[in-house]
Amino acid sequence: MTKRKLANILFFLILVLGALIMVFPFFWMISTSVKTPSEAAQVPPMLWPKHPHWVNFVNAFHAAPFGRYLVNSLIVTVCTTAAQMFTSILAAFAFSKLKFWGKNLIFMIFLTTMMVPIEMLIIPNYVTLSETHLMNTYLALILPWAASFFTVFTLRQAFNAVPPQVYYAAKIDGASDWKYLWTVLVPICRSSIVAMTILEVISSWNDFMWPMIVTNDPNMRTLPVAVASFTNDVGTNYPYMMAAATFVIIPMIILYVILEKYIIQGITKGGLVG
Amino acid sequence: MQVRFSHISLAFTPDKDTLHDLNFTINDGELVCLLGPSGGGKSTTLNLISGLLVPTKGKVLFDNQDVTKMGPSERKIGMVFQNYSLYPHLTVENNIAFPLKIAHWKKADRLARAAKLAKLVHVEDQLQKNVNELSGGQQQRVAIARALAKDPNILLLDEPLSNLDARLRMEMREEIRRIQQETKITTVFVTHDQSEAMHISDSVMVLHNAQIQQYSKPNELYDHPANQFVASFIGDNPLNTFDRSLLDDTELKEELGEVYDKATTVGVRAENIVLTKSEDTYQHGVRCKLLKSHRYGLISTRLYSFKGIELDATGLTEIHDINEEVEIYFQKRGFFLFDASGNNLFLE
């Protein structure tokens, strides 16, 4: 009994220590953000400054056009996600409920796009967008991600779980395919759709390599690109750099804390697709 | 509305007909049951009426209008599925009003109609609930109300009661009968439960092996089954069947006369075996030995042995000992002779 209790205490301490390691960088980010540069460079490091300089956030925000970057990120994230969900819902519906020639063939062809590393595609996509003069535009940031077969695949599974009789009932009630999709199927599968939407919001917001490559105009940068190049603007001012990192990270953490249930659901459904 | 099938065949695979050359008429305002074992083609027949299935051959006529090529939404029908198939994201009210919303009714009008239908099916106090909060019986009531929303010409019910427990099933079948009589709507009801079909319908169509075995009034099925399949499928007790030759050396053979020679199989309902002869029975009996007897309330069910075969008998009240030999008599109304292809010879 006591041995078991001891083991439990030990295990719990390991969990707490692990959690501290997971959270510490976030804490350190905020803590450093509100220090002066000299406080930040102090040895031994101070856990929390006596007089937190919250104004650092304001100053860092103005040290580069973060307002503009924030708007860019919002536009790109919202448009990418909306477009991807729209195209995926339509395609998933066709694969799940409609009959047509070449269904399996089309499905298999586009299934291969799930296996290809995105990094491999940036060169031809860069060429395509240069030739269509779309570099440094929102379209360049949005279009390549406006469709995703992974999302199609996951939504199709959710749609397949709705019994066919519901489709027949709707047909007898006079609903067209379009009406059925938007007034019956989508509301029934809303939790899967919300989960996929949030996952796409997160991945779109955090995306780095592609936005960096298609935006050499500083005005078109998204937040992660802006943060990565922020060092060039402020040198070694670590409090400002940590404040800038906070701008990118905090919105997603808020989203995560509010919608954790859906994110976990999306991860477990999507993550086990294989 | 009258429904007529003219030479309807349906094949899902080229080599086998699921339905073969079906011809029947369902009269306006009738409640007809499609009855049969699973795989007999009853749900398929229903789906042909609904337009969810399209026949390989033949015509479907509604009031003499050919609707074979029409889709389900054009046929003005209402349908209730076994699993209810309600829209889980909508309230009771919005489920009932959904077909009207699709038909672009004004909101006030469709809610008024939904309320009226909810009253008809007795769910008027559940209107604002989510359908998942309802019991199975209530869900089925909502499904019926939704099917009636567009004032359809025909109401189709596909095994609507089989997901309910026994008590609820009895209650709901009376409800469906009541609703049908109040609305006077032509109704087609699919079931595999013969007692359900016998209690609820104006006519019963027995479907088996891709064909109509018999289509008549419920009592007609029991009293004058067209063939051995119907005789054994209808009725609460099993039909005893044995080879005709067992009666060859009995006097009963003489009493049956000419028709006896055409028969190959004899069928006797368990409830039509008695121990005393009367006007209702054949005058000659057969000698049997009692093997087993089990009493339940007033009624005892017994097993007699007759020339090596076993006969079930129910409804006997006279008591006698196990292994005692007695003369048993067959009541005429429950005694049938079938020819080699199963047809009831007494009907000719």
Place this chain on the structure above:
Amino acid sequence: MINQKISWKQTLHALLYLAPMMILLSIFFLYPIISTFILSVFKKYNFYTNAGQGIGFDNFAYLWHDPMFHQAVKNTFIFVLGVVPASIIISLGIALLLNRFSKVRGFFQTLYFLPYVTSTVAIAMVWTWIYHSDYGVLNFILKLFHLPPVGWLTDPHYTMLTLIIFSIWKNLGLNIILFLVALNSVPKQYYLSASIDGATPWQQFTNITVPLISPTTFLLTINAMIASFKVFDQIYVFYHNTAGPNNSGMTIVYYLYQKFYVENNYTVASAAGTVLFVIILLATLLQNYVSKHYVHY
């Protein structure tokens, strides 16, 4: 409707629903796949005219002889070997512990998952500060244990370790969540009957838990491998747009980026992309093969 033969009309109707996805994926996924293969076998390529000249395997020969590419492949594999097994073992351990304390599970799960939803670039920026040789917290902790300071971001010998530690930390949450799902889908009766049979907790773990969660373990391993093969963002941030001191952090994707974006050598970059594609394809095929033959579902 159910049994109707498929008609041209229905096919056209369905294609309308599929068209947006098909057009976008064709332009931005299917065409680039083919285009990359073609680019990788051009001897010369003019970006402005999008025209290639001469067909051959010169670009692959170039990779074969380029010490930088050797370094990239070697580092990528070191990275995968450093991240994947450790990440799987740690996350399984934490998932088991979380299952033990079901009351606080939700709270801890939230904390462990935080890094996964955050931008790699932004949080890597925070880690550059933690890794800092002079003012970093990590070296301060080493000092508390009387260990010499380490040049996490400046000493080429530590580059891979630096990247590995960060990457395990960043992606641990995903594996923990998926392991939790797997652990909770093991029927409780198995443990009950095993403990009636007198099995110790360790025996229960090795005889019930491990075999029953093996599909998840395997899937997570492959997914973690594929993700690790594509490491890029953190290198870019840690080493300020270089591949680390003496290119000690050069990986395949970084190499591709370097050739393509910095040196504008599109054909060699495409060849590197093709190599990456083949590696990931092999991993996927291995996944399919093993899950068909060895994993007990």
